[in-house]
Amino acid sequence: MRASRFVRIRRGVAAVARDRRGTTSILVAGSMTALVGAAALAVDVGSLYFAKRKAQTAVDLAAIAGAGGLPDPDKVVRDSLADNGFSFLTPRQPQAGPPVPQVSLTALTITPGRYAPDIAVPVDKRFTPASAATANALRVTMRQTTPLYFGRLITGQTEAAYEVSGTASVAKSAAFSVGTRLLKLDGGIANALLSALLGTSVSLSVMDYEALATAKIELFPLLDALGDELNLRAVSYDTLLNVSGPIGKTLTAAARVASLTNQTKAADALRRLANGTDVARLGVKLRDIIDLGPMGAKTLGEGPAVAAQVSALNLLMAEAQVANAKRQVSLDLGVSLPGLASAKVTLGIGERPVKAVWLANGPPNAAQAHTAQTRLLLDVKLLGNALVPAGVRLPVYVELAAADARLADVRCR
Incomplete structure (x- = not known):
């Protein structure tokens, strides 16, 4: 009896051992943790990456918009974020209009500051917080959460937090030049002045000079036209400025631009000057009078929309003076007066402007220039008498119509 019972037990155990039903369920149950982890990696990590990427784009756009809205960027930043689906509401700022879909938002930080584009400074050190009144950059930091789908089964958390930050700066550029002008200059003297500088015979009327003085030439269209005159293609503005081109080509390009803006009198005067033989021969590098700063790296035809005129x-006088730097106009006048042994008056008109960038990009007070339109040297030798010994020499040097210019700040309104 005992033997048969043992046999039956043995047979039952063998039957169970041979039964393979339910094996898959056991394996699935055992690997469920790994499956949930894989799903969390595929779904939750992908969802987090997508949400962070979308938020980063929104923050970058908000920083750019806010930097343009300094010194009061708060509303601009919030409006930009709201336009991209991220609405930050405060108790004093109720939501108006249709509801905007929101995710769980925890923090928004708007920090004005100063940005220094210096390659010698580490990237993370170039931005320093500053007051909104003196700021030229803005940093927007946003911290938010996104829901977890499968990760909550492992971590016990229903959301994952992340932070994105964007920094944008405003590149302030200003076009300015310094060159003093006399109140009135007779047409004959003006022709003599230009003739001396250009080494040719110049015969323009007072009306021509008035047209040239009032004509405003857009800088980048001028450079584009000059590149066409010099047959330069696919080069940067800096490359063009480094080319020694004839003044006649520059005047022809300026005439083309003036014609496009209906400044016909100035265009006609520029064409007549450009046709002069010596003017066509004289060469000058525009880099001596124009500095485009970071905008010079752009290719011809891709100039920024900057109102630089x-x-x-x-432009004509500056080029003429640069082309003939050693031919400054000097008029020697002999003067004979009672009591004077001799008197020599030397009059210099038209010092070429000290270099000042047409487009200045930098901190305040970084760009400045000085010029003097007229210089007068009076060298007098007195006759001797009982009070004054003979041979006394009295040199007097006078600068007339002097001017200084300094870029103090650039403010956009």
């Missing part, structure tokens, strides 16, 4: 007459 130059007077046609100022």
